[in-house]
Amino acid sequence: MIPRSGSGCPVKAEIVKEFTFEAAHHLPEVGPDHKCSRVHGHLFKVEVAVEGEVDPVLGWVMDFGDLAVVSRQVIGELDHRVLNVLPGLANPTSENLARYLFDRLAARVAGVSAVTVHESPTSRCTWRPVRPVAPATTEVRITVGGLLFSAAHLLVLPPAIREPIHGHDYRMTMVVTLAPGVPGDIDGVLRSCAEAVAAELDHRFVLAGRPAVGRLEERGDSFALVVGDETVTLPRMDCVVLDVGNTTTEALAAWAAARIAARPEIAALRATRVEVTLVESLDASARAEATVG
Ligand SMILES: [Zn+2]
Numbered sequence: 001m002i003p004r005s006g007s008g009c010p011v012k013a014e015i016v017k018e019f020t021f022e023a024a025h026h027l028p029e030v031g032p033d034h035k036c037s038r039v040h041g042h043l044f045k046v047e048v049a050v051e052g053e054v055d056p057v058l059g060w061v062m063d064f065g066d067l068a069v070v071s072r073q074v075i076g077e078l079d080h081r082v083l084n085v086l087p088g089l090a091n092p093t094s095e096n097l098a099r100y101l102f103d104r105l106a107a108r109v110a111g112v113s114a115v116t117v118h119e120s121p122t123s124r125c126t127w128r129p130v131r132p133v134a135p136a137t138t139e140v141r142i143t144v145g146g147l148l149f150s151a152a153h154l155l156v157l158p159p160a161i162r163e164p165i166h167g168h169d170y171r172m173t174m175v176v177t178l179a180p181g182v183p184g185d186i187d188g189v190l191r192s193c194a195e196a197v198a199a200e201l202d203h204r205f206v207l208a209g210r211p212a213v214g215r216l217e218e219r220g221d222s223f224a225l226v227v228g229d230e231t232v233t234l235p236r237m238d239c240v241v242l243d244v245g246n247t248t249t250e251a252l253a254a255w256a257a258a259r260i261a262a263r264p265e266i267a268a269l270r271a272t273r274v275e276v277t278l279v280e281s282l283d284a285s286a287r288a289e290a291t292v293g
């Protein structure tokens, strides 16, 4: 029995994928003196977020590839167009564009949770339907950012495919929800908890303990990942084995959130929720949350 670093039961994760399109528009409601009343164009960047349960076998909310296919179809309909002539976009502000894309994407992809439209490198709008949240007066949220770890991994995919071994510089941000008025150096305690969990993965080969495809075996000083006809052998001392089906960004975020939530210092702070956002690469990130206790 290979010891696997457990994470409890993660709840949900949110993945984000980015796209671009180029289009012309003008804003008909701003008056003739406003520069945006004139026809001009932008390189728009669009972020599509999808929230859902992490599949216990595949270790992902959904395939980034599947999200890309649908998103490129929907967003591609705006590319190299004058947006104002499209039905529903007579006034194509970033806000209206984000809502327009959200409605169309949500109709085709389950779990679309937000769409962000960047009109320029410094101007953007996020359309995210409001979800009920606890009143702000009963809790505070503390963010700890700038957490880094570098790790190697590979994904296994049906029927018997594996990625080449590669690595990422992961960037991690943690948000902890807790009751107001807890005494002590809360920021310091939270940061040391998050750093300790990131350190577990830093400069390691991160292995899925119950791989979605194939199997993981112990062979002396090595782990052997058997996928189809192939065996990938890894030095045991370089590896950390997580109780996940695949080392996707969302599975790692969910593992880290639950791992941090399980630490006694977090319970001692009367924290209720730990959220972890993990950025794997320029166009892939995921957010996951775990309940404390
Ligand atoms: Zn504009």
Ligand SMILES: [Zn+2]
Pocket: 153, 166, 167, 168
């Ligand atoms: Zn990767």
